[in-house]
Amino acid sequence: MLKSALEHAVREEEIPRNVARNVRTGTPRPRRFEPLTADEARRLLTTANEHRLQALFELALHTGLRKGELLGLCWEDLDLGAGTAAIRRTLQRTSAGGLTTLPTKTRASERRIALPTRCAESLQLHHEQQQRESKAAGSAWQHRGHVFATAQSRPIDPTNLTRTFTTLLRKAGLRRIRFHDLRHSTATLLLEQGVELVVIKELLGHAHIGVTATVYAHVRLRLQRDAIDLLGRALDHPWHTYGNGGGRHLVSAAVAVIYCRQAAKRPLQVTPAGAASLPWMHSKSEA
Numbered sequence: 001m002l003k004s005a006l007e008h009a010v011r012e013e014e015i016p017r018n019v020a021r022n023v024r025t026g027t028p029r030p031r032r033f034e035p036l037t038a039d040e041a042r043r044l045l046t047t048a049n050e051h052r053l054q055a056l057f058e059l060a061l062h063t064g065l066r067k068g069e070l071l072g073l074c075w076e077d078l079d080l081g082a083g084t085a086a087i088r089r090t091l092q093r094t095s096a097g098g099l100t101t102l103p104t105k106t107r108a109s110e111r112r113i114a115l116p117t118r119c120a121e122s123l124q125l126h127h128e129q130q131q132r133e134s135k136a137a138g139s140a141w142q143h144r145g146h147v148f149a150t151a152q153s154r155p156i157d158p159t160n161l162t163r164t165f166t167t168l169l170r171k172a173g174l175r176r177i178r179f180h181d182l183r184h185s186t187a188t189l190l191l192e193q194g195v196e197l198v199v200i201k202e203l204l205g206h207a208h209i210g211v212t213a214t215v216y217a218h219v220r221l222r223l224q225r226d227a228i229d230l231l232g233r234a235l236d237h238p239w240h241t242y243g244n245g246g247g248r249h250l251v252s253a254a255v256a257v258i259y260c261r262q263a264a265k266r267p268l269q270v271t272p273a274g275a276a277s278l279p280w281m282h283s284k285s286e287a
Contacts (some may be wrong), residue, residue: 086112093159
C-alpha cells in the first residue's frame with residue numbers, strides 16, 4: 001500500500017521518486033483513469049477562457065504534459081515562431097528544498113514537442129499578460145523566467161494548481177478528476193483520432209512504447225471492438241444508401257467502411273508550424 005501511495009505521488013509529481021520502488025511485491029493491478037470526453041474537454045476549455053492560466057490548461061489538454069513539466073516551463077524553452085517547446089525540467093515540492101526545479105522524470109521525458117497553432121497564440125497572449133502584471137507588481141516582481149507563475153512571478157505550487165483545476169471543473173459542471181487525467185485525456189482522444197501509438201509515446205515522453213501500449217490497452221481494446229462491430233454491420237448489410245431526397249445513392253458497405261476509416265483519420269491535421277491540430281478541442285461551429 002505504501003509503495004502504491006508513493007507511486008501515485010510521483011505520478012502527481014508531488015515527490016521526485018518512489019523510494020519503495022525496488023521493494024519486490026506482487027504485480028499491481030493497473031489503475032483505472034477517467035479521461036475527459038471530447039465534449040467535456042471543450043467545456044473545460046470554454047470555462048478556462050477567462051482564467052489567467054487559460055494557456056496552461058489549453059497546453060495540458062493539447063500536449064499531455066505532466067503537471068510538473070508545465071510548471072517547470074521557462075520562456076527560453078519555447079519557440080513560438082517555430083511552434084515548438086523543449087521539455088527539459090519539472091517543478092516539484094520536495095521535503096528538503098520546498099519548490100525545486102529538477103530534471104525530467106526520465107531521459108525520454110526530455111523532449112521537444114510541436115505546439116498547435118492555437119496554443120502558440122494563447123502563449124503569446126499569456127506573455128503579454130505577464131508583461132502587464134510585471135509593470136503592475138513593480139518591485140514585488142520576481143523574474144525567474146517561468147511561463148506559468150503567480151501574479152508576482154513566483155513559481156506555482158503544484159498543490160495550488162490542483163485546487164485551481166478542481167475549482168475549474170466544478171465551475172464547468174464536470175465530474176471531478178485528477179489533473180493527471182488531462183494527460184490521459186490527451187492520449188485517449190488521440191487514439192480515437194487514429195493517431196499511431198509511437199507518435200503518442202513520443203508526445204507523452206514515455207521511455208518505451210510498451211509503457212504506452214500497457215497504460216492505454218483498454219482504450220485500444222475498445223477501439224478494436226468498435227472496428228469489429230463496424231465490420232459486422234458491413235457484412236450483415238452489404239448495401240446502404242446515403243444522401244437526402246433525390247440525391248440518394250447506393251454505396252457498398254465495403255466502401256462505407258473505408259470512408260469511415262478515412263473520416264476518422266481526417267480530423268488530425270498538420271498546421272503550418274508542424275503541430276497537430278485537434279478538432280475535438282473546437283466548438284462544433286468551428287469544426
